[in-house]
Amino acid sequence: MSLSRVIATTWRENLLFSVLVELTYRCNLDCFFCYNDLALRGEPLSREQYFRLFADLREMEVMNLSLSGGEPLAHPDFLALGARARELGFVVRIKSNGHALRGELARRIRDEIDPFLIETSLHGSTAATHDRQTRVPGSFDRLLANLAEMRQLGLRVKINSTLTAWNEGEIEGMFALADALGIPLQVDPEVTPRDDGDREPLQVAPSREGVLRLFRLQFERGRAAAGETAEVARGGDDGTMPAPVHKHCGAGSSGIAVDPYGNVYPCVQWRRPVGNLHRQDIREIWLRSAGLAEARELTGRVKETMDAQGPGSHLLNFCPGSAATHTGSPLEIYPAAAQRRELLKQVIGEEARRPLLPVLR
Amino acid sequence: MSSVTLSTVLRRRSDVRYRLIEGEAVVLRQSASEVLVLNEVGASVLDLADGERSVAEWIEALRGELEVDAETLARDVLTFAGELEDAGMLEVVAP
Numbered sequence: 001m002s003l004s005r006v007i008a009t010t011w012r013e014n015l016l017f018s019v020l021v022e023l024t025y026r027c028n029l030d031c032f033f034c035y036n037d038l039a040l041r042g043e044p045l046s047r048e049q050y051f052r053l054f055a056d057l058r059e060m061e062v063m064n065l066s067l068s069g070g071e072p073l074a075h076p077d078f079l080a081l082g083a084r085a086r087e088l089g090f091v092v093r094i095k096s097n098g099h100a101l102r103g104e105l106a107r108r109i110r111d112e113i114d115p116f117l118i119e120t121s122l123h124g125s126t127a128a129t130h131d132r133q134t135r136v137p138g139s140f141d142r143l144l145a146n147l148a149e150m151r152q153l154g155l156r157v158k159i160n161s162t163l164t165a166w167n168e169g170e171i172e173g174m175f176a177l178a179d180a181l182g183i184p185l186q187v188d189p190e191v192t193p194r195d196d197g198d199r200e201p202l203q204v205a206p207s208r209e210g211v212l213r214l215f216r217l218q219f220e221r222g223r224a225a226a227g228e229t230a231e232v233a234r235g236g237d238d239g240t241m242p243a244p245v246h247k248h249c250g251a252g253s254s255g256i257a258v259d260p261y262g263n264v265y266p267c268v269q270w271r272r273p274v275g276n277l278h279r280q281d282i283r284e285i286w287l288r289s290a291g292l293a294e295a296r297e298l299t300g301r302v303k304e305t306m307d308a309q310g311p312g313s314h315l316l317n318f319c320p321g322s323a324a325t326h327t328g329s330p331l332e333i334y335p336a337a338a339q340r341r342e343l344l345k346q347v348i349g350e351e352a353r354r355p356l357l358p359v360l361r
Numbered sequence: 362m363s364s365v366t367l368s369t370v371l372r373r374r375s376d377v378r379y380r381l382i383e384g385e386a387v388v389l390r391q392s393a394s395e396v397l398v399l400n401e402v403g404a405s406v407l408d409l410a411d412g413e414r415s416v417a418e419w420i421e422a423l424r425g426e427l428e429v430d431a432e433t434l435a436r437d438v439l440t441f442a443g444e445l446e447d448a449g450m451l452e453v454v455a456p
Contacts, residue, residue: 003396006382015382063380063387091378091389114376116391156391 008245010254014296016286018064018255019057020095020268021050023075025260028099030135031123033164033201035194036070037271042261043278047077049262051084056282058088065090068268070260073100082113094118095160099139102146110153118150122159122185125173129166147181159185168210171217189214190336193325195271208339215347248302251320252295256286266295269321270330298330305331315341315348363443365416367435370454371442372412377450379407390449397450402427406441412454416442 010017024044025036045053057065065085072078073096085092092113098120101109109115122143123133130140150157159178163171171187178185191205206214247253252266252274259265262277264285274291275284285292302320306313316337320330327334365371373379376391386404388397399407405426409419420431420438427434445451 003387003398006385006387006398009383013383017380017382061380061382063378063382063389089378089380091391114391116378116389116394156394 007250007254011245011247011250012253014253014286016057016060016062016254016256017250018066019062020066020068020255020257021053022068022070022257022259022268023050023072023078023081025070026074027069027071027097028074028136029071029097029139031097031121032133032135033162033191033204035192035201037194037196039196040259040261042259042263044260045258045262045277047080049277050077050081053258053277053282054081054084054088054090058090060283060286063091064093066093066095068095071097071100073105079108079112082109082115086113091116097121097134097139098143098146098150099136102142102149106146106150106153106155110155115155117156117158119158119160120147122161122174122177123164124167125170125177129170132166133164144177144181147183151182157183159183161185161187162191163187163189163206163210163214164191164204165206165210166204168206168213171210171214175217175221187214187218189340190322192269192322195325197325205336208343211339212343212346215343216350219347219351246303247296247299248306248318248320249299251299252292253299256292264289266292267321269319270295270324271321272324302331309333312341312345315344363446365439365443365446365453367417367420367439368415369442370412370415370456371410371446371451372454373407373410374450374452379404381408388450393449395448397448403441406438406445407450410442410445410451 007017009015025038067082067085072094075081082092092115094109094115096118101118101120120143122130124130124140127140130143131137147157161167161174167174175185189206189211191201193199194201251270255267257265257268258277263273264275264277265271265273272291272295274289274295298320302318306316306318309316316333317340318333318337323332323334324330374390377388378391379386379388381404384401384404386399386407388399388407389395405423406419409422416439420435423434423438424431442451446453
């Protein structure tokens with residue numbers, strides 16, 4: 001029995017499995033390409049509403065609960081919410097910039113929440129590049145110190161990074177930093193517009209050469225890791241790629257995202273509200289939302305669209321949410337996806353021409 | 362070799378998380394980042410491992426649910442409990 005088959009079942013049967021909760025849009029950094037819609041307003045969910053949501057999710061057999069933001073640690077009830085999530089037996093992930101993850105707070109997170117994984121963000125291999133992105137001087141040095149401290153505390157940590165025009169020349173250095181810390185690094189080759197459609201972040205989108213360099217490096221590292229598959233795709237929250245089903249992804253079928261004001265979305269990247277927790281509980285939204293039903297139907301149509309692309313369509317790593325933000329349609333192939341397929345085909349072609357045995361001189 | 366007997370009391374380790382999906386249990390052992398998927402009977406055993414009931418009591422609880430002779434059930438449950446202990450999913454509760 002495999003996990004991928006279970007995940008496929010959750011997609012097919014619409015069984016909620018993973019939920020990402022954006023607790024707050026407050027943040028102690030000021031990243032240039034932050035995708036949050038900081039102008040969004042509403043009534044924040046109360047601690048009691050979160051407790052009720054978590055209890056409902058537990059009854060629905062949801063397994064993965066990601067606490068995100070903004071900076072989730074900036075929520076005044078973060079520790080209490082995390083502890084409740086642990087008590088209810090969720091696999092808890094924390095998506096944090098890492099700036100505050102040190103000392104007493106880091107210890108309390110370990111002892112009171114016991115997260116499965118803490119995902120942090122690195123934006124360069126030098127202070128100049130990282131701090132340029134975060135717009136907080138000293139954030140690079142502090143992040144490196146915090147990462148080392150988290151490792152010492154026994155916390156499971158991962159580093160996420162987005163390839164940009166600013167850091168594409170430092171990508172080798174970023175992997176070297178992560179390797180030295182003994183922490184896995186996952187690089188997303190795509191800068192996305194903000195959740196409100198603002199395209200300003202695209203000003204720092206990586207160059208074609210930068211993306212190509214990243215893919216080559218990832219293949220090279222994959223080879224060096226003795227047969228491990230190079231990680232060039234965006235992974236799901238659980239890091240698995242489900243077995244084929246009639247849907248392209250689990251957006252709205254096995255996963256949802258919730259913003260700080262109770263709006264529910266099919267996915268963190270697909271900002272199409274399908275309900276609000278101030279008006280309905282999550283069960284009602286899950287079972288009766290017309291918007292969710294439509295999202296599920298759309299993921300089926302995305303699958304058909306991808307199938308029609310023929311062999312190599314998986315190299316698009318197509319995201320309906322990104323497509324909707326880029327083009328207004330979750331079905332339309334957007335430039336970053338098309339470029340990804342083209343460059344991956346090129347790198348795969350280069351790999352195929354590599355000699356199988358080392359050349360002896 | 363597992364030392365699990367009928368009188369042993371086991372519980373799920375504190376880093377084990379699991380959920381029941383369509384009759385199967387998806388089990389994650391956080392410290393090892395290992396995932397197991399157990400069938401319906403395996404899921405029932407995991408549910409019974411509450412640190413209170415002995416393996417003999419598990420077998421009694423399962424007897425009503427499964428069409429299998431008592432001897433086979435006892436042997437299989439003991440073996441499976443030992444395997445889960447070896448896999449780090451369960452731990453023995455001191456008497």
